[in-house]
Amino acid sequence: MKGSSPKGGSHNYDYSFKILLTGDSGVGKSSLLLSFISTFVQDLPPTVGVDFKVKQILVGGNRLKLTIWDTAGQERFGTVISSYYRGAHGIILVYDVTQRETFTNLLNIWAKEVETYSTNPECIKILVGNKVDRENERAVTREEGMALAQEHKCLFLECSAKTRENVQQCFKDLTLKMLEVPSLLDSGSVEVKRHILKQKQEDRFPCNGDCCS
Ligand SMILES: Nc1nc2c(ncn2[C@@H]2O[C@H](COP(=O)(O)OP(=O)(O)OP(=O)(O)O)[C@@H](O)[C@H]2O)c(=O)[nH]1
Numbered sequence: 001m002k003g004s005s006p007k008g009g010s011h012n013y014d015y016s017f018k019i020l021l022t023g024d025s026g027v028g029k030s031s032l033l034l035s036f037i038s039t040f041v042q043d044l045p046p047t048v049g050v051d052f053k054v055k056q057i058l059v060g061g062n063r064l065k066l067t068i069w070d071t072a073g074q075e076r077f078g079t080v081i082s083s084y085y086r087g088a089h090g091i092i093l094v095y096d097v098t099q100r101e102t103f104t105n106l107l108n109i110w111a112k113e114v115e116t117y118s119t120n121p122e123c124i125k126i127l128v129g130n131k132v133d134r135e136n137e138r139a140v141t142r143e144e145g146m147a148l149a150q151e152h153k154c155l156f157l158e159c160s161a162k163t164r165e166n167v168q169q170c171f172k173d174l175t176l177k178m179l180e181v182p183s184l185l186d187s188g189s190v191e192v193k194r195h196i197l198k199q200k201q202e203d204r205f206p207c208n209g210d211c212c213s
């Protein structure tokens with residue numbers, strides 16, 4: 001549905017996508033986000049509640065507005081979780097390659113949460129092994145990561161929020177894949193949103209015939 005993209009329209013982007021970060025506390029979700037948006041910050045405090053950042057990027061000739069949501073891996077607030085997942089186009093499942101438990105928890109906790117709350121059946125997932133700069137402390141092999149991703153039909157990448165290795169690539173791979181899915185393009189398209197808004201306005205102020213004669 002690239003044809004419906006309003007290039008040159010009044011918006012300065014073609015598609016608006018919601019992306020989520022999920023995974024255990026301390027795996028580096030907030031660091032990854034900061035590294036992508038601006039720069040790595042050493043020893044961030046644990047996230048409290050929910051936060052989001054917006055970034056515009058150019059991918060495959062499309063101007064994308066990404067709203068990237070980040071939440072605490074530790075405290076989970078039941079009512080917040082469902083709204084966190086609602087309408088997400090892409091999900092980044094993060095583990096720490098030096099902490100095996102964070103990898104097994106992806107399967108036991110996070111994948112189940114995604115399955116339960118995600119509302120876009122075709123949303124794209126990417127499995128990300130973070131902290132590869134600590135190679136000598138590695139506890140999960142690259143092959144294990146790849147195998148899990150294949151089993152769950154996810155994309156896969158290893159990265160370091162600290163050195164910024166593969167950080168941009170992670171968002172590029174994810175968004176390129178999202179751009180291949182017509183249903184995600186429909187819900188992320190500025191054109192579709194404009195149409196829905198117009199429809200709502202027409203419903204609120206229906207034409208009584210006077211204005212169109
Ligand atoms: N060496 C190294 N340290 C990292 C990397 N990414 C994050 N860290 C460190 O890991 C710790 C936890 O990072 P956060 O980004 O706060 O982790 P989080 O997943 O957001 O944690 P919660 O908010 O509690 O869910 C911090 O001390 C970071 O500096 C990385 O790629 N390499």
Ligand SMILES: [Mg+2]
Binds near residue numbers: 030070071072
């Ligand atoms: Mg955090």
